[in-house]
Amino acid sequence: MAKIIIDGQEVECRDNIPVLQAAVDAGWDVPHYCYHPGLSIAASCRLCLMEMKMPHPQTKEMGWAPKLMPSCQTPAREGMEVRFATEKVQQNQKNCMEFFLLNHPLDCPVCDQAGECHLQDYSYKFGDPESRMVDQKLKNPKKDIGPNTLLYSDRCVMCTRCVRFTDEVSGTHELGLVNRGSRLEIDVFPGLPLDNPMQGNVVDICPVGCLLDKDFLFQRRVWELSTASSICPGCATGCAIRVDHADDKVYRLKPRYNPGINDWWMCDEGRYGFKYIEDSKRVTSPIVRRGLDATSPEWADIPEIVQFRFEQHVRENGGEKLAAVLSPFMSCEEGWLLIEFMRETAPECTLVMGPVPMEGDDQSFPVGATGDKVKFTILNEKCPNRRGVEMLLEAAGGNQCSFDEFVEKAGGGSFTAAWIVGGYPKEWVSKELNKATGKIDLLVVQDLLQNSLMTSAAFVFPACSWAEREGSFVNAGGQIQPFDWATNPPEGGRRDGQYLYEIAGYAGLYNGERVRKLMAAKIPAFKEIHEPPVRPVHAH
Amino acid sequence: MSWITVNRNEPAIDPNAPPILSAALCEKIRSLFPRYDTKRAVLLPALHMVQDGLGHIPWQAMKEIADILEIHPSDVIDTISFYTHFWTHPKGMKVITACRSVSCETMGGVAVLLELKKQLGIGEHETTPDGRFSLVTEECLAGCDHAPCLLINEKLHRCVKVEDVGRILADDNNDRISQKRSDLFDAPAGDSKSKDVSGLESTSDVAEMKASE
Missing domain, CATH: 3.30.70.20 (Alpha-Beta Plaits)
Incomplete structure (x- = not known):
């Protein structure tokens, strides 16, 4: 760590990071365009110039250098002193802004960037309201x-x-x-x-x-x-x-x-x-079937109906005839609530990890890079939470099997009741699964898009897309990352977390963080969550 | 303000066109690889070779150079467009260079340039369809005392007026240096007599100097 002085205030930063980065992190809104922490330094926009103290070439006495220095290209060193709040620096910012706006069209009303544009922001904050340009714009x-x-x-x-x-x-x-x-x-x-x-x-x-x-x-x-x-x-x-x-x-x-x-x-x-x-095939309301009779009851009544039907089924057929297929698209909290309900109803029930969609190979960037040089990877595992569900299954223990085994066993009539969670954005139900579920009397299908399983299911629950849910996903690196809901479920729908929360026997509103704490109390692996650092609003 | 729109998804070259660079030229470019640490470094010498060989560097040649050097063609156009020496379209027999700097502008250079564009029917850095003239502008032709001036190949036309443009363009010898040497002209060493060098065939100062050596 190095201590540098910006505008008379001491700021601590990592050694050798650009002064601009140190200033931005410490709360200074230093204007810049070309500097981006993820890219090499060009020092071409000249907006971030600063005054810096340097030794006099003859007397070696420290004093403010007459020339302005690009703060993006100057590494922070212990004891260095710079300043931004001076007339010289501000005049440079004004001049630069005037230059950037010379040929810039005045089309903000039709520009998509308007409102989050750094040319607008900087022009307002650092620029001069007047332009001396009288010629025609290029x-x-x-x-x-x-x-x-x-x-x-x-x-x-x-x-x-x-x-x-x-x-x-x-x-x-x-x-x-x-x-x-x-x-x-x-x-x-x-x-x-x-x-x-x-x-x-x-x-x-x-x-x-x-x-x-x-x-x-x-x-x-x-x-x-x-x-x-x-x-x-x-x-x-x-x-x-x-x-x-x-x-x-x-x-x-x-x-x-x-x-x-x-x-x-x-x-x-x-x-x-x-x-x-926004797929037109989204399931939007719950369906409950008894024989040939299909109804769409109030959400408030559903927990009781589900609990009653499952308990009755376990009484009649035994707990080992029960299975739950968890999807790698579920959040950890939803998965945990479902496991809670299933294991409470029948401790000997079988838990299954749903199919994990894989497509092609991993793609690494920059193209052709390997090892340390890789800056970004798109994985071929096209689901967000396989590891989270695996952690839950590991903690739950008891009877478990793979998805293929489940399909085989269900086809052989080993299960009479099953809760199958989908949530896949693409068609995922195989012919074998479709055939096998024919032998399941009490089938619960919780899915995003309509599929063939729903025609014979005793319960159909609309699953929400991730943007409508809250909870946490565990990524390939094992980090537990919480996410918030953005939009409401389609009309008639309800968040998966909410109905699973009620079915699992809890009252009130589902809240991802609260459920995560309940879960972490039982499964310590979920105690530590990963949340990215918040960058200052002026950083870009 | 009308919008100018360009579609960059349309290819500039025909994928089935035969290669434009000869095998010998490609080999010459490759022969420079050992000189540098990276293949990319051969870009400038390669561009010089192609410019000298073809007279300009068409899109197809850029693609071929990129393939030889294993870089993206956008890096090639990036470099070419930086240097005015490289032409992306055929260069005319006579290159007219107009000055766009201060002295010429105050003395009416803009009007001369506009007249040139009008009479030739082309814009800056373009070539007439018959291939006779190309028009470019430069920052200074070092003839400020005779502003506004024009350079045609290697001949400087001084104090050009708008009404002179037609006459200059029509003159077949508008790019030939024919001025008489003054008596103060230094005679080449070993030659005691001053030689009359007027009316030389060559249009090039370089050739002239070589001839007089």
Whole structure:
């Protein structure tokens, strides 16, 4: 750790990190565009210049150097003294802002970035309201540079973050700097568009409205969006994300800083993979069947009906005829509540880990990197919580079997009652499973999308998508990461946690954190949760 | 304000087109690999070879250079577009360089440039369809005392007026140096008599100096 003095205040920071990073972490809102902690340092925007004390070349006496230094490129050293709150520094910020706005179009009313634009923020905070530009603005073209991205080069401030991203993080090199001087533009080679599994990140790191997401383009003004902290359910990496939503509709996902897991990034598969939330095949209300009679009772009555039917079944057929299939899409809390209910009803019941979807191979970035050089990995295990469910099963002990064994046994008539949890965003019910469940009298299907199991089920419960639930997922690295709900379940639906909470015999409202504490009291492995550090609002 | 839009998903080159760089040229580029630590470092020499060989570097050649050096073609266009020496389209027989700096601008250089664009029917860094002229601008031609000036290949036209442009373009010898040497011109060593060098065939100062050695 080094102690440096910023504007007369002592600040402690790690040795050799850029002074800018130390200042931003300590609460200084130092304007910057080109600096990004996840990329190499370009020192090209000149907004973060600071005054620094240096020894006089002859007398060796320490004094403020006449030249301004880029704080992003100056490593913090013990005892160094810098200052930002001076006229010289502020005048430079004003001049830089005037320069950035020279050719910038005044199209904020139609710009997607408006409201979260650092050109707007910095212009307001550090810029000068007057521009001396009297000439016609240079007009660069708006370019379609790939399947998911637009590049409005007239709005660009040439921070080159996106170019460095494709060079250093995704390793795909699609973006380059074309031409020179005032004609400089970000561009791709015609016919080789920006198309890699991580390209959505260039939109996040663009400090202005130059790079735009086609998926979110003109969908919603950003100040109308609310935000929930969440974890991406796309794969076992468990990227920390934020869900931006309004009017119970998810509009976009953005990564949250989560060092060691996803750092600043997320993949496109996760970013655009939330569309199944609005699938027309979603199950929205519970169905209870007795014989040929199907009803959709009030949610308040359901816990009693379920408890009664299960107890009756166990009395008649014995507890070992009972099974529960847990899904790797469940949160730990939901899984724990279900196990609590099943084991309380019949301690000898069988617990089963549901099918784990695997697709292709792991993808590492930068492309071709191995070992320490890997900056991001998309895992082939396309579910968020296999490890969490495994931890629960390990703690629960007792009768357990694999999913294939369950299908085989159920086909042979070993089970007469089963609770099957789905929640998969894709079709997952196999022919064998469909056939095997025909022999189960009391079948509970808790799933997101309608499937063939539901036609014969005694109970159908609508499962919610992860954006509507709260709880925690355990990622491939074993970190327990809590997530919040963003939107409400579709009309008629209810959060899985809520009805499982009531069925398991608890009263009141389900709360992820409270249930996690109850769970941790019984299973110590769940005591330590991982929550990413909160970055200051002005860090970007 | 009208929007200019460009679709970059459309390829600039035909994937089935035959290679544009000859096998010999490719081999020459590869022969430089041992000189540098990385293949990427051969980019500038390779661009020089292609520019000299073809007269310009078309999209297809950029792709081929990228393939040889194992880099992304966007890195090649990145470098090419930085240097005005490299042409991405065929260079005209005569390159007209107009000055866009202060002295020429105050003396009416802008009007001359506009007149040139009008008469040639091309913009900056473009070539006429018949391949005779290319038009570029530079920051200074070192002829501020004769502003506004134009450089055609190696001949400097001084104090150009808008009405002169037509005459200069129509002149076949507009790029030939034909001024007489003054008496103060240093005669080459070993030659006691001053030689009349006017009316030389060569249009190049370099060739002229070589010839007089």
